[in-house]
Amino acid sequence: MNTPTGKDLLEIGYKPGKAIGIAIALMESNYADLLKEEQLAILAQVLASPADYLEDAQLAALAEALLPPKQEEIIPLLDEARGYTIYGAAGIEAGALNQMNTAMRLPVSLAGALMPDAHQGYGLPIGGVLATKDAVIPYAVGVDIGCCMSMSLYAIDSAILNKQSEQLKRILLDNTRFGTATFKKPKDHAIMERPEFATIPIVKSLKDRAYSQLGSSGGGNHFVEFGVVELHDKDNEFGLPTGQYLAALSHSGSRGLGASIAGHYTKLAMESCRLPQEARHLAWLDLNTAEGQEYWLAMNLAGDYASACHHQIHGRLATALGEQPLAVVENHHNFAWKEKDAAGNEVIVHRKGATPAGQGVLGIIPGSMATPGFIVRGKGEANSLNSASHGAGRVMSRTKAKQTLTLPQVQLYLQEAGVEVIGSGLDEAPMVYKDIRQVMQSQQDLVEVVGTFTPKIVRMCGDEKYMEKD
DNA sequence: ATGTCC
Numbered sequence: 001m002n003t004p005t006g007k008d009l010l011e012i013g014y015k016p017g018k019a020i021g022i023a024i025a026l027m028e029s030n031y032a033d034l035l036k037e038e039q040l041a042i043l044a045q046v047l048a049s050p051a052d053y054l055e056d057a058q059l060a061a062l063a064e065a066l067l068p069p070k071q072e073e074i075i076p077l078l079d080e081a082r083g084y085t086i087y088g089a090a091g092i093e094a095g096a097l098n099q100m101n102t103a104m105r106l107p108v109s110l111a112g113a114l115m116p117d118a119h120q121g122y123g124l125p126i127g128g129v130l131a132t133k134d135a136v137i138p139y140a141v142g143v144d145i146g147c148c149m150s151m152s153l154y155a156i157d158s159a160i161l162n163k164q165s166e167q168l169k170r171i172l173l174d175n176t177r178f179g180t181a182t183f184k185k186p187k188d189h190a191i192m193e194r195p196e197f198a199t200i201p202i203v204k205s206l207k208d209r210a211y212s213q214l215g216s217s218g219g220g221n222h223f224v225e226f227g228v229v230e231l232h233d234k235d236n237e238f239g240l241p242t243g244q245y246l247a248a249l250s251h252s253g254s255r256g257l258g259a260s261i262a263g264h265y266t267k268l269a270m271e272s273c274r275l276p277q278e279a280r281h282l283a284w285l286d287l288n289t290a291e292g293q294e295y296w297l298a299m300n301l302a303g304d305y306a307s308a309c310h311h312q313i314h315g316r317l318a319t320a321l322g323e324q325p326l327a328v329v330e331n332h333h334n335f336a337w338k339e340k341d342a343a344g345n346e347v348i349v350h351r352k353g354a355t356p357a358g359q360g361v362l363g364i365i366p367g368s369m370a371t372p373g374f375i376v377r378g379k380g381e382a383n384s385l386n387s388a389s390h391g392a393g394r395v396m397s398r399t400k401a402k403q404t405l406t407l408p409q410v411q412l413y414l415q416e417a418g419v420e421v422i423g424s425g426l427d428e429a430p431m432v433y434k435d436i437r438q439v440m441q442s443q444q445d446l447v448e449v450v451g452t453f454t455p456k457i458v459r460m461c462g463d464e465k466y467m468e469k470d
Numbered sequence: 471a472t473g474t475c476c
Contacts, residue, residue, distance in 0.1 A: 006476035020476050144471040180473065209473075220471055259472040334471090 002036045003027050004043065012044050018271055019065040030058050069274045077105035077279055085383040088116025088442030091393070091434060092127075095120035100128050102279050108135040110347055113384045115354050116442035117393025117434065123281035126353035129387045131339075133347060135284035136295060138266040140350035142334035145258035146303030149251055149333065149355075149364035149390075150310035151229075151375065151453070152318065152325035153238065156246040158228040161456040165420060168226050168457050175316035176224045177216040178423060178461035186214040187315075191308040196301040202264045203257075203298050210257040210305060215312035219461035221428060222252040224313060227455040229375065236450050237362060237377075238327035245326070247453055248317050249373065250310050251366060253334065258302035265295040287348070303335055329375055331355055331363040333390035342382060351387055357447050358386040365447070367392050367436035369428065369458045370417035374440065376447035388446040392436040398427035405429055419455055423462025 004027060009020050023046075027039045034042075046053050046062055053063035081104035086092065096118040103124050104112050111131040118127025123139030130140050161168065177183055192214075197207045217224060229247040231240055254261075268291055269283035285292035310330060318324055336350045355363040359380030365388065366373035380386055396404070402425070410429040414421055417430070440449070 010476075014476090016476060018476095024476080142471075147471080213473095218471075219474095222471085253471070256472065259474090263472085 002032060002034065002039065004036055004040050008036070008040060009043065012040060013047055014043070017065075018267070019062060022062050022065050026058065026062055074274045074276060075107065077102070077276055078107060079105075081105045082109060082111065084112035084114065086114045087384065087389075087446065088439060089114075091116060091438070091442075092118045093120060096125035096127065099123070099125040103128065103130050103140070103282055106132070106275075106279065106282055106284070108132040108284055110341065111385060113387060115384070115387060115389040116439045117353070117389040117391050119394055121352065124350065124352045127389060127393060128350075128352050129354045129385045130350045130352075131341065131347040131385055132284065132350070134287050136287055136292060136299070136336055136348055137282055137284040137350060138262055138269055138295060139281045139283075140352055141262070141299060141336050142352045143259050143262045144253035144334050145262055145299050146306035146332050147251075147253035147334040148306045148310050148330060149249070149366065150307075150314060150330040151247055151249045151328065151364050152314045153229055153231075153240070153327045154246040154248075154321065154323050155326050156321065156323060158244045158246045160246060161226060161228060165457055169420065169422060171317060171320040172224060172226070172422060172457065172459040175320055176313060176459055178222070178459065179219050182212050182216045183214070186211055187312055189214055189308045189312065191301075191305050194301055194304070196297050200294055200298055202261065203301060206257050206260050210255070213255040213257070213309075215309055215316070216255060217250070217252040217309075217313070217461070218255050223369070223458055223460045224248070224250045224252075224317075225369070225455045225458040227453050227457070229451045229453050231375075231451040233377075233448075233450045240326060248314060249364070249366065249453060249455070250313050252306070252309060252313075254302040254306040255309070257305055261295075261298045261302050265291070265298065268295075299336065303332055306332070329362050329364055339386070349385055353390045354387040355390050355447075356386060357381070357384065357388040361386075362450065363388065363447070364453075365389055365391060365436075365440070366453075368430040368433040369421055369424065369455055369460070370414055370419045370430035371433070371436050373436075373453040373455070374447075374449050375451040375453065377450050378447055379445065381446050384443075384446045388443050389439055392433040392439050394432055395434045396432040398432075401427040401429060401432045405431065420457045422457075422459040424458070424460035425462060428460055
């Protein structure tokens with residue numbers, strides 16, 4: 001093939017974006033008989049003075065993509081941000097507040113809130129909650145669409161965590177997959193029969209990889225762990241007596257499927273919804289357009305896929321333990337829902353790193369690998385848009401953690417906490433997270449604690465090579 | 471978060 005690649009175009013000064021795709025498509029369809037060098041020379045000329053090519057029969061589309069958007073096409077932000085409630089403001093970095101302020105100046109924004117674990121992300125901060133009218137913002141859902149917490153409680157004496165920790169480690173090794181590893185023979189799941197895999201072209205192209213990644217956990221802050229739950233609330237929804245239970249807790253999302261869906265529709269949104277520079281990642285899709293409806297379907301599929309992965313993870317653990325769980329709690333914390341506002345109007349509530357906490361709704365808020373997590377019951381606080389934090393929140397960046405922490409220091413910390421960790425890196429060490437108890441303190445109005453989970457045997461993505469048995 | 475780039 002003579003066609004220049006995206007890399008070639010970047011080398012001659014093209015910026016990442018839709019112009020590259022248009023340029024390659026044009027070269028393929030209209031200039032394929034020229035040498036690659038000749039094609040690149042044409043593309044360089046258009047890049048140098050796109051205005052000269054606006055009337056060109058072949059190159060007009062490329063010229064248009066290269067010119068800055070006309071001023072009148074840019075949707076102005078409101079002069080002042082709409083008001084919103086911040087929980088635990090003292091512990092939230094300025095970058096996250098700035099991003100939330102920008103989000104509250106979008107013309108489609110109706111209401112918002114910032115959770116006490118908030119930190120800077122792409123577009124909406126992580127820990128940001130945003131209600132909009134008839135619009136969905138892919139980057140206010142997040143890249144890992146449908147990222148989930150899931151917990152199973154067992155009628156197994158929690159002493160097993162000390163007495164048979166080697167067996168439990170073996171169970172984690174054999175029944176979970178991290179990083180690029182997947183199961184050699186993925187278990188079938190009804191999710192793969194969903195019509196969206198046939199009807200939405202982008203989703204169709206992701207089906208094979210989605211199948212291969214079923215039941216896997218990925219990387220970053222994702223984990224599967226065993227620990228002990230102390231159930232405090234005698235009126236708990238599980239109908240269980242208070243006391244201690246062996247528990248399995250997992251945190252992971254929609255893997256490559258959701259990431260690719262997020263990337264695809266963010267790009268679409270940014271092309272059709274031009275916003276000032278500081279708000280460009282908050283581009284939305286109108287839910288009354290074909291693209292908006294398609295994203296909604298794809299997002300829901302990714303959410304259900306993430307959930308399916310958790311079901312397989314917990315299913316494998318249950319089989320290995322030889323027991324069925326007494327109770328299961330599960331919630332998304334990167335997602336958008338259609339909900340009603342106080343006046344009864346439908347609004348789109350985006351929670352990007354925030355736990356749904358409507359009245360009586362159960363959820364899980366993890367701490368870190370060596371600090372408690374909580375089974376919580378939402379209080380339905382309107383000012384938080386029925387939301388709570390999705391964890392403790394970082395106090396140290398991944399980069400800083402790798403630069404300042406040492407392996408012996410982290411190992412000692414874990415040893416003193418009585419936690420065994422398979423995999424992971426310094427960037428997920430307990431000290432990179434805020435004090436979860438303080439975070440819970442900041443959201444007393446949002447959730448009540450039903451139970452406390454103490455992690456004991458943790459598996460995360462890491463460099464270490466362990467033997468996995470398929 | 472992500473076969474971590476179009």
